[in-house]
Amino acid sequence: MISHHPEARLWLLSTPGTSYAFQLDADDVPRHVHWGRPLTLEQAVVIAADLPAEDPGSDDAGGEEYVVEGGLRFGAPSLTVRFDDGVRGFEWRFLSHTVEGGRLTLSFADRVRSLGLDLHYRILDGHDQIERWAVLTADEPVDVLRFDSAAWTLPARDDYRVSHVVGEWGREFQLQRDRVPVGETVFTSRLGITGQHAGPWLMLDAHDATEEHGEVWSAALAWSGSRRITLRRDPYGRASWTGGFGHEGLVWKLVPGESLETPVFTGLYAPDGFGGASRRWHAYIERQVLPARPAERPLIFNSWEATEFDITEKQQAELAELAAGVGIEVFVVDDAWFGTRTSDMAGLGDWWPNPDRFPAGLGPLADRVRALGMGFGLWVEPEGVNPDSDLFRAHPDWILHQDGRTRTLRRNQHVLNFARRDVREWAVEWLVRTVTELDVVFLKWDMNRSFSEVGQPGAADPDRIWIEHTRGVYEVMDRLRAARPGLYLESCAGGGGRADLGVLARADQVWTSDNTDAADRIAIQHGHCQLLPARTMGAWVTDSPNSFTARPTSIRYRFHVSMAGAMGIGGDLRKWSEEDLAWARMLVEQYKRIRPVVHGGALYRLDHDAVQYLTEDEVVVFQFQPSALNRSVVRTRLKGLDPDARYRDVATGAVHEGAVLLGHGLPPLLSFDWTSELVHLRRVPR
Numbered sequence: 274m275i276s277h278h279p280e281a282r283l284w285l286l287s288t289p290g291t292s293y294a295f296q297l298d299a300d301d302v303p304r305h306v307h308w309g310r311p312l313t314l315e316q317a318v319v320i321a322a323d324l325p326a327e328d329p330g331s332d333d334a335g336g337e338e339y340v341v342e343g344g345l346r347f348g349a350p351s352l353t354v355r356f357d358d359g360v361r362g363f364e365w366r367f368l369s370h371t372v373e374g375g376r377l378t379l380s381f382a383d384r385v386r387s388l389g390l391d392l393h394y395r396i397l398d399g400h401d402q403i404e405r406w407a408v409l410t411a412d413e414p415v416d417v418l419r420f421d422s423a424a425w426t427l428p429a430r431d432d433y434r435v436s437h438v439v440g441e442w443g444r445e446f447q448l449q450r451d452r453v454p455v456g457e458t459v460f461t462s463r464l465g466i467t468g469q470h471a472g473p474w475l476m477l478d479a480h481d482a483t484e485e486h487g488e489v490w491s492a493a494l495a496w497s498g499s500r501r502i503t504l505r506r507d508p509y510g511r512a513s514w515t516g517g518f519g520h521e522g523l524v525w526k527l528v529p530g531e532s533l534e535t536p537v538f539t540g541l542y543a544p545d546g547f548g549g550a551s552r553r554w555h556a557y558i559e560r561q562v563l564p565a566r567p568a569e570r571p572l573i574f575n576s577w578e579a580t581e582f583d584i585t586e587k588q589q590a591e592l593a594e595l596a597a598g599v600g601i602e603v604f605v606v607d608d609a610w611f612g613t614r615t616s617d618m619a620g621l622g623d624w625w626p627n628p629d630r631f632p633a634g635l636g637p638l639a640d641r642v643r644a645l646g647m648g649f650g651l652w653v654e655p656e657g658v659n660p661d662s663d664l665f666r667a668h669p670d671w672i673l674h675q676d677g678r679t680r681t682l683r684r685n686q687h688v689l690n691f692a693r694r695d696v697r698e699w700a701v702e703w704l705v706r707t708v709t710e711l712d713v714v715f716l717k718w719d720m721n722r723s724f725s726e727v728g729q730p731g732a733a734d735p736d737r738i739w740i741e742h743t744r745g746v747y748e749v750m751d752r753l754r755a756a757r758p759g760l761y762l763e764s765c766a767g768g769g770g771r772a773d774l775g776v777l778a779r780a781d782q783v784w785t786s787d788n789t790d791a792a793d794r795i796a797i798q799h800g801h802c803q804l805l806p807a808r809t810m811g812a813w814v815t816d817s818p819n820s821f822t823a824r825p826t827s828i829r830y831r832f833h834v835s836m837a838g839a840m841g842i843g844g845d846l847r848k849w850s851e852e853d854l855a856w857a858r859m860l861v862e863q864y865k866r867i868r869p870v871v872h873g874g875a876l877y878r879l880d881h882d883a884v885q886y887l888t889e890d891e892v893v894v895f896q897f898q899p900s901a902l903n904r905s906v907v908r909t910r911l912k913g914l915d916p917d918a919r920y921r922d923v924a925t926g927a928v929h930e931g932a933v934l935l936g937h938g939l940p941p942l943l944s945f946d947w948t949s950e951l952v953h954l955r956r957v958p959r
């Protein structure tokens with residue numbers, strides 16, 4: 274619900290578990306009032322009346338709802354503009370507000386210049402998230418140096434800690450918790466894509482939150498391009514952050530009549546620890562962000578680790594046969610099915626089946642896959658092009674480039690400029706045609722390099738490519754989905770390099786990491802699920818020893834780790850023993866039984882790397898043993914169960930009391946390194 278107090282010039286956004294309030298001061302400056310536990314409108318007005326108008330000891334009043342440049346403001350601004358005559362900044366003049374359902378829009382203009390700024394808020398039934406974004410409208414030419422979606426202000430606390438994920442190729446989503454220093458900390462991507470080095474979200478607490486207790490404030494940016502979130506703790510200890518698309522140094526030019534809209538930056542307050550924050554994010558992403566479809570993701574086989582660039586029709590058919598035998602639902606042919614692509618040196622951009630490898634096209638393989646009872650899937654990298662390709666030879670100007678500058682290669686490829694309409698039309702045409710002709714049901718959309726020499730010679734506003742490329746990718750994905758509504762999309766960027774709420778409005782899941790070592794995956798999956806639901810977490814079972822780390826692990830352990838997400842198989846099934854294939858069949862059957870709980874239930878992180886999924890009537894728990902030396906005598910206590918209910922172990926038939934599972938837990942694992950246990954419980958009537 275959105276309420277307004279006209280005399281106090283205050284707005285209150287109320288969600289089931291949160292209140293969020295701000296007001297306009299006498300100079301029309303929007304000032305933050307409250308973000309936390311529920312309040313009445315009257316209580317919010319009391320708090321607002323108590324806010325210091327100006328701090329005599331401080332240059333910077335702080336606490337602004339959206340920080341513009343100008344006046345006594347010395348922190349990182351959310352908006353920086355420069356007009357043609359060199360005048361900078363924005364002076365607030367309030368025009369109007371509108372409320373439509375859960376949407377609140379406040380319209381402002383600069384006091385003297387022809388520049389409008391709208392601040393947007395949206396709340397959604399049943400969720401505690403607050404979505405925010407902004408729109409800038411120019412009626413005179415203006416350079417935009419920074420234009421953030423929103424600034425978020427925290428209540429005063431003695432200390433703050435920030436939780437976020439960092440990483441690299443093969444080691445994505447590593448959760449980190451750091452004390453927030455006094456000063457400004459910038460969380461950014463200048464890559465043009467989301468990146469593996471950091472996720473586009475933050476969680477803050479007062480250094481007192483635990484998994485199930487304490488207040489946590491968080492925000493996630495729905496954007497897959499370059500970004501910047503500046504977290505500030507001022508010398509008085511207050512914390513706030515502002516963030517949006519783009520990074521420092523970029524300048525976007527607005528001409529009269531033009532508007533620029535930011536991506537959505539969604540904030541969440543949770544009173545019940547990091548676990549509570551994660552479950553709220555999962556519910557929001559599942560119901561409000563992801564494309565609407567049933568929770569359960571298909572069980573795929575992906576050919577990459579098995580065959581890499583060395584693929585043939587016969588060998589893929591053999592793999593398909595084996596995959597069908599273990600219960601796979603969709604068979605996905607990864608890289609190297611097209612053009613002259615037999616390594617990463619050539620062929621990227623030539624999206625027709627390699628005539629040497631598939632003389633009659635992909636149709637016969639796709640038909641074979643379907644005859645085996647599976648759907649057919651494909652890998653593509655629409656934004657990539659090798660210089661050694663017919664596409665590049667025909668359109669050397671389609672890539673990001675600048676006159677007179679080196680065209681830097683990475684993985685022997687350039688980035689196609691999706692800010693160009695002709696490039697987008699080309700992509701939509703071949704993608705829709707390929708997916709339609711082959712009846713592709715699962716498409717892995719990869720992106721294997723960061724941007725360099727971003728430009729388009731002759732463009733009036735060359736830095737706009739940093740925005741328009743990402744929007745172009747979204748447009749192509751949206752048009753593809755509209756043309757093929759049943760298609761599953763997987764977002765990949767050399768592993769988990771494009772995992773954000775922008776792409777997840779179009780993609781059903783993420784390829785989490787090229788590191789498929791089940792032991793390493795525990796930390797990767799732990800980080801992924803801080804924000805993103807398990808159903809979005811692509812997780813293949815691959816060979817042992819692992820091709821990435823050479824670590825041997827049991828088939829049961831590898832399956833259990835993958836079963837905690839959107840499982841797939843990515844190993845070379847031709848090399849699996851009969852015994853392994855039998856295990857695979859059995860574990861796949863078990864996965865299909867627990868999948869509704871893993872993909873549709875609430876996720877609880879338990880002690881000792883254990884993870885639990887809970888629906889109304891079912892509980893699934895995975896326990897993982899990192900090392901026998903680290904063997905724990907502490908039992909794994911479950912969470913969220915009904916203490917008065919009884920739960921039957923589906924495998925053993927043993928009946929447990931809810932109160933005992935909550936208070937005392939499951940027995941510890943008493944076995945060797947890298948072992949695991951899966952417990953599936955069903956609630957039984959009293």
Ligand code: DGJ
Pocket residue numbers: 577607608652719721765766767768784786787
């Ligand atoms: C990078 C991806 O992360 C891999 O899974 C695989 O698809 C390769 N690209 C193919 O080139």
